[in-house]
Amino acid sequence: MRLLRYWLPLLLLLAAAAWWATQGGRAPVAQATALCDEPAPYPADMDARLGRVQGMALAVRAAGELPAGLAWQDGAGEPEIGDPAAQKGGVLRVSNVGPYPANFLAFGSPAPQFFHYNLFTTVELPLAARHPQTGGAIPGTAQQWAVQGNTVYFRLHPAARYSNGRPLRAADYVLGALLRAECGDAGFEQLRNAAEALEARGQDVLVLSLRRPLSVPAAAALLHAAEPAFYAEFGSDYRTRYADRVPPTTGGYTLGRTERGRMAELVRVRDWWARELPYYRFTCNADSIEHHFLTDEAQAWEFLLRGKLNLLQTRNVSLWQQRLPELEAAGLQTATFRADYPMPPYGVALNAESLPSAELRRGLLHAMDMDAAVRLLFCGEGERLPTFHTGYGPLTPRRTPRCTYDPAAARAAFAAAGYTQAGEDGILRNAAGERLSVRFTYTPNDKTSTLAAALAQSARRCGAELVPEPVAWQQAARQQQEGRYQLLFWATVAPAEPMPARFFHSRAAGYDAPFRVHDAELDALIDAYEQTRGAAELAAVDRRVAELAVWLPGWQENRIYAAHAPKVRFPRDFTPALYELTETHLYWITH
Numbered sequence: 001m002r003l004l005r006y007w008l009p010l011l012l013l014l015a016a017a018a019w020w021a022t023q024g025g026r027a028p029v030a031q032a033t034a035l036c037d038e039p040a041p042y043p044a045d046m047d048a049r050l051g052r053v054q055g056m057a058l059a060v061r062a063a064g065e066l067p068a069g070l071a072w073q074d075g076a077g078e079p080e081i082g083d084p085a086a087q088k089g090g091v092l093r094v095s096n097v098g099p100y101p102a103n104f105l106a107f108g109s110p111a112p113q114f115f116h117y118n119l120f121t122t123v124e125l126p127l128a129a130r131h132p133q134t135g136g137a138i139p140g141t142a143q144q145w146a147v148q149g150n151t152v153y154f155r156l157h158p159a160a161r162y163s164n165g166r167p168l169r170a171a172d173y174v175l176g177a178l179l180r181a182e183c184g185d186a187g188f189e190q191l192r193n194a195a196e197a198l199e200a201r202g203q204d205v206l207v208l209s210l211r212r213p214l215s216v217p218a219a220a221a222l223l224h225a226a227e228p229a230f231y232a233e234f235g236s237d238y239r240t241r242y243a244d245r246v247p248p249t250t251g252g253y254t255l256g257r258t259e260r261g262r263m264a265e266l267v268r269v270r271d272w273w274a275r276e277l278p279y280y281r282f283t284c285n286a287d288s289i290e291h292h293f294l295t296d297e298a299q300a301w302e303f304l305l306r307g308k309l310n311l312l313q314t315r316n317v318s319l320w321q322q323r324l325p326e327l328e329a330a331g332l333q334t335a336t337f338r339a340d341y342p343m344p345p346y347g348v349a350l351n352a353e354s355l356p357s358a359e360l361r362r363g364l365l366h367a368m369d370m371d372a373a374v375r376l377l378f379c380g381e382g383e384r385l386p387t388f389h390t391g392y393g394p395l396t397p398r399r400t401p402r403c404t405y406d407p408a409a410a411r412a413a414f415a416a417a418g419y420t421q422a423g424e425d426g427i428l429r430n431a432a433g434e435r436l437s438v439r440f441t442y443t444p445n446d447k448t449s450t451l452a453a454a455l456a457q458s459a460r461r462c463g464a465e466l467v468p469e470p471v472a473w474q475q476a477a478r479q480q481q482e483g484r485y486q487l488l489f490w491a492t493v494a495p496a497e498p499m500p501a502r503f504f505h506s507r508a509a510g511y512d513a514p515f516r517v518h519d520a521e522l523d524a525l526i527d528a529y530e531q532t533r534g535a536a537e538l539a540a541v542d543r544r545v546a547e548l549a550v551w552l553p554g555w556q557e558n559r560i561y562a563a564h565a566p567k568v569r570f571p572r573d574f575t576p577a578l579y580e581l582t583e584t585h586l587y588w589i590t591h
Contacts, residue, residue: 037165042175043136050174053181056192057209060171063202063343070146070153073216075138075279082586083571084284086146089287090589092568094582095300096291099473100261103243107224108183109177110239111477115264117425117493121570121582123266125253125274127154127173127206127220131494132576135393137216141168141225141250142206145216152219154206162248163228165587170200176226181236190502191222191511198223209517218497225250231499252284264291285588297446303370305330310565310589313581316447318572319378320561320572327563337560340575342391342494346554348440348455349490349514353483355438361549364438364487365403368466369458373451374555385553387542389498397539401546402553410462418456419463428463437465441479442489444470451489459468480514490514491554500526515550566590 017159042060043049056412098114105113106120127142131252137145142154150398178200180188182208192197197209208219227248233241246255256267266289274280291308294300297316301323304312314320327334348368350361361410374382387400403409411428414420419428419436428436441453449470456466466487479485492512495502502508505526506518521543529537545551562581567590581587 017413021297023423023568029173037161037167038543039169040227040232041233042171042228044233046175046178049178049182049343050518053178053186054192056177056181056195057197057199058174058177058181059197059199060174060264061201063198063205064206065093066153066201067148070148070352072144072146072155073137074144075131075136078136078138078279079132080282081132081138081279081584083588084282085591086282086285086569086571086588087585088155088285088588089292089591090285090567091288091290092286092311092582092587093292094311095294095303095309097262097295098293098457099295100264100293103239104246104255105239105242106247107180107185107187108239109302109417111474111481113292114473115291119246119255119264119266120249121493121578122247122585124224125250125252126217127156127223127279128216129220130215131191131279132317134171135496139277142220143268145220146548147216149212150210152214153206154215154220155240156204156206158204159249159273162225162250163254163272164248166227166229166248168225168250168586169203170206171203171208172225173223173229174198174200175228175231176224179226179234179238182234186509186512187224188220193501193505193507194222203483207293212527213533215497218495221496238326246482251358252280253289256288260391262293264293265289265314266291295445302565304332307565311562311568311582311587312564313559313560314561315560317559317561321379323563331566332563333566333568334561334563337562337581339558339560340391340504342389342498343385343556344491344494345385345388345390345551345557346491346557347385347489348552348554349488350550350552351486351488351514351516352485352518352550353516353550354486357417358549359413360419362418363410363417363419363462364459364464365549365552366406366413367462367464368552369405370455370554371554372458375455376454377450378445378555380558382555382559385556388503388545388551389500389542390556391494392498392538395498395538397542398533399541400542403546403549405458407462410464414463423490426460426463427465435465436463436572437467438486439469439485440466440489441469441471441476441485442475443476448489483516484492485514488514489554498529498538500529500538505544517545517548517550519544519548582584 023513101113102107126140128137128145129140131138141156141160143157177191193398195208195210199207228249252269252272253266254269256265258264268284268287300312303309326495355361374384387397390396414428418430421429440452443451452468459466468514492511504517504522506523525544526542529541568587570587570589
């Protein structure tokens, strides 16, 4: 009995460890501290670190009187989101585009992590959100907001909590901005470019002073809270120390079980503080969402047919047509959705720094037959993007000029750039004997590889050589950040409202600015748009982008083909307002 008393705990521990191993291992605990409803202290030196930070004023002050006459808004009158028939429970299993994440950093990642979009962007509850159907502002972690001139005031919801139980406070957003600034995160750069000052007043009021007018949801999207206890060890080694730690969230899901390289699970936050609030009570219905990292699309379809996934979407119309009979034979439900949202700007970015000649860039645009490539890729059913800012309703520019495929115009532009003599291989050369050869960088898959081959073929007919440069996702991101490319197949998630400064202004930086444009006229047009937010001003921006020849519009992926198990349901008259069907978390699993 004495031996049993000593050995039993050890045996239980070993058994638990063995069980843990068979589960693939769980991610580090999502909360840095035990569940606790007491606020954590801020860093002892936080006051000293605040003030003028990289050109922006950050401050934490005691509660005080606010300006008279503030008209507080709360989103009242916006329609409910989701379906009252939605059921809670069940597991959604989907294929995640992109590789397994190298880290779980909420900010400051040394390279883009595609899964972060699902882990943070679609989960975090912002101060104020944009209604997915009407576009109006609705409450998030802020219960109310008011606008006076270029200043936006947010009043936090008194019940707002992190997933570790700690209350959300206004100063957490100031801390979030400070930490992003100190680690060189591009998010702080966007905030600093848009705002002059951020100030917490007391526990529940934030004051954001903008440089130019922004909508309330766009202003709110610039700010992210940092829970002080979690970031208590923040320092110069942040990127390595925190790489495998998952921060507490204000949203309905956080990271659960992981299988490195294969799967990452989002689990619903227990007792989520917003679960009964209007606009959120019919969301976040599934108990968990399993993201399976299947970079081979054919493997993803096999997983679906074998029941290992219960939802798969594609924009590959030819593959959809091929698979449709076997999907229906397997008892899966199929649907086609026409999405209505700002379109990701799929296309070819031309690096204006490595290709400084505008005539050369214009010749390349005329030499790449994107129309033919789109017909090939989408079996004749594809649609070209008409302009960079597409999908913004009445703001979308309607008459942006575009370089069409034109060998004669291409050769004329190349001649103006100095390439006048054709070599024995048909490729043009300049007076120094240099061949007209440019690198086309892309992350390879069936679609981009086909695109690269088609564009290279059409360019060769115009006397230009496009050298395909297929590189892995992480390497392409590094090359983009460092400017080591000439042509780059590129797209990004389009912002909810046009933000041309983020992509084209001389001060633009980071992963959203592959064009590397420095043009005073374009800067002035962007500044004019930011003052007015008008359609005419935005159209002038897109016209100047076309004149500079730094972007070849690709296609718009506004059709989503989906196959799913019968137990996966969507609201009636569901129209995707975001890129993925699952981003708004309005689906549910029937029992």
